[in-house]
Amino acid sequence: MNIMYKSTRGDKNYLTASQAIVKGIADDGGLFVPDTMPKMDFDLSDILSWDYRELAYRVLRLVLTDYTEEELRYCINSAYDDKFDTPLIAPLTVNAKGNFLELFHGRTIAFKDMALSILPYLLKTAARKNGVAEKIVILTATSGDTGKAALEGFADVEGTKIIVFFPEEGVSDVQKAQMVTQKGANTCVAGIRGNFDDAQTAVKRIFTDKELKAELKDRGYVFSSANSINIGRLAPQIVYYFYAYAQMVKAGRLNMGDKINFTVPTGNFGNILAGYYAKNMGLPVNKLVCASNDNKVLYDFFGTGTYDINRDFIVTVSPSMDILISSNLERLLYHVSGSVEKTAELMKSLSEGGKYDFKVEDGFVGEFATVDETFAGIKEVFEDTSYVMDTHTAVAYSAYKKYLNDARDATPNVIVSTASPYKFAKDVLKAIDPKYDGINPFEALEKLSEVSSTPVPEPIKGIDKREVLHKHVIDRDEIKDFVKEQLN
Numbered sequence: 001m002n003i004m005y006k007s008t009r010g011d012k013n014y015l016t017a018s019q020a021i022v023k024g025i026a027d028d029g030g031l032f033v034p035d036t037m038p039k040m041d042f043d044l045s046d047i048l049s050w051d052y053r054e055l056a057y058r059v060l061r062l063v064l065t066d067y068t069e070e071e072l073r074y075c076i077n078s079a080y081d082d083k084f085d086t087p088l089i090a091p092l093t094v095n096a097k098g099n100f101l102e103l104f105h106g107r108t109i110a111f112k113d114m115a116l117s118i119l120p121y122l123l124k125t126a127a128r129k130n131g132v133a134e135k136i137v138i139l140t141a142t143s144g145d146t147g148k149a150a151l152e153g154f155a156d157v158e159g160t161k162i163i164v165f166f167p168e169e170g171v172s173d174v175q176k177a178q179m180v181t182q183k184g185a186n187t188c189v190a191g192i193r194g195n196f197d198d199a200q201t202a203v204k205r206i207f208t209d210k211e212l213k214a215e216l217k218d219r220g221y222v223f224s225s226a227n228s229i230n231i232g233r234l235a236p237q238i239v240y241y242f243y244a245y246a247q248m249v250k251a252g253r254l255n256m257g258d259k260i261n262f263t264v265p266t267g268n269f270g271n272i273l274a275g276y277y278a279k280n281m282g283l284p285v286n287k288l289v290c291a292s293n294d295n296k297v298l299y300d301f302f303g304t305g306t307y308d309i310n311r312d313f314i315v316t317v318s319p320s321m322d323i324l325i326s327s328n329l330e331r332l333l334y335h336v337s338g339s340v341e342k343t344a345e346l347m348k349s350l351s352e353g354g355k356y357d358f359k360v361e362d363g364f365v366g367e368f369a370t371v372d373e374t375f376a377g378i379k380e381v382f383e384d385t386s387y388v389m390d391t392h393t394a395v396a397y398s399a400y401k402k403y404l405n406d407a408r409d410a411t412p413n414v415i416v417s418t419a420s421p422y423k424f425a426k427d428v429l430k431a432i433d434p435k436y437d438g439i440n441p442f443e444a445l446e447k448l449s450e451v452s453s454t455p456v457p458e459p460i461k462g463i464d465k466r467e468v469l470h471k472h473v474i475d476r477d478e479i480k481d482f483v484k485e486q487l488n
């Protein structure tokens, strides 16, 4: 079946998957969604016999239907290779405290690698298929992990340039060091005085700035996005929900055909939305537990039906989830309401008054964990099993515990584990023992290695000794001029 993509807000253009990937976001500011939900065309038990790449092919061909088999296999094989430190790509660790789907075995040791390792290939292929001659400029606002993963993915990829904006005060020291030391002649990184929402809103504005677009087109550039609003980010994330299911069966923690829960540490709602797509494609999913930190807009939303960003933005120990506007939620609103008019109305209400009302049931549960609960989770799991969770994974762990207290749900659960503990070593150590409070973030890497008897991952070994190559810090209203300058 051929799946076409259209805007969540009513724009009547229907695009192929590859066209939607090049474009990133629709002209009316909406996000691209499939016009019909793809459906699994294999037996569920088949997934037991496929490795990650084969499974990726079987799933992606249903979603990105205008790519040929050769094109898809090229993209998949280029992405999921020895850039990952295990041939399993996304291994499941099971212990007495839970089942952890580890999405942090790629080059930047966080889950964004799962999609951003393949996106440059999907995009390059898409540009070729559609006769795009211009240089593709990737503009990305990041709360920390996307930026680095996108930089790694696109560095020195021919025909592309990448510009990343991150909130100067809103990312961890290690995250910042990873970004500002990025190599690659086509990479550019700037800190923004403001939070992630400021950066994301400014970047979104550029995408819908017709004048700027026309000006740059004349100079041989087109914009695209590596943010999770790009359907080329979302699609590859569907794969690991199937993969997790297969591994749960193999580990004896789930019977083939039975339902499963996933608990997902959530920020921009991209990861968990991919789980929703997997479920709608036919994976037997019971609940998708949406775990938030203290910025619990989504928890309130799923509980009350009111989405309201009129509140203080809280800087927590899980910075990649410090988000008030979860962009991908727009796609869920569209799928649940089935109406572009309704979705456009809700988004208008959000941009004008910072809130809207809409009740979503459909198998989602909102939960949250405070910083104290997050720390308690890390400590408890480490003391009982020696397994070390990062702060984001720990939000999910602690949120799921709360959910179980309320719901007494016996469905086997997978905690989607989104970062290596080394990425947030300082806070992880502090959680394990308060005596590490105030430790230098780079010394923390060695210390965590000692405490946990695990090696410091290659990608961040000696990160503080690398040369800083990107020194820009700008105000959010300077973003547009900055972009123009960079493309001159």
Ligand SMILES: *Cc1c(COP(=O)(O)O)cnc(C)c1O
Binding pocket: 110, 111, 112, 145, 146, 228, 265, 266, 267, 268, 269, 270, 271, 272, 320, 321, 392, 418, 419
């Ligand atoms: C991006 C990120 C998240 C949030 O994922 P979304 O898709 O934005 O909801 C959670 N944890 C980590 C470590 C991340 O990098």
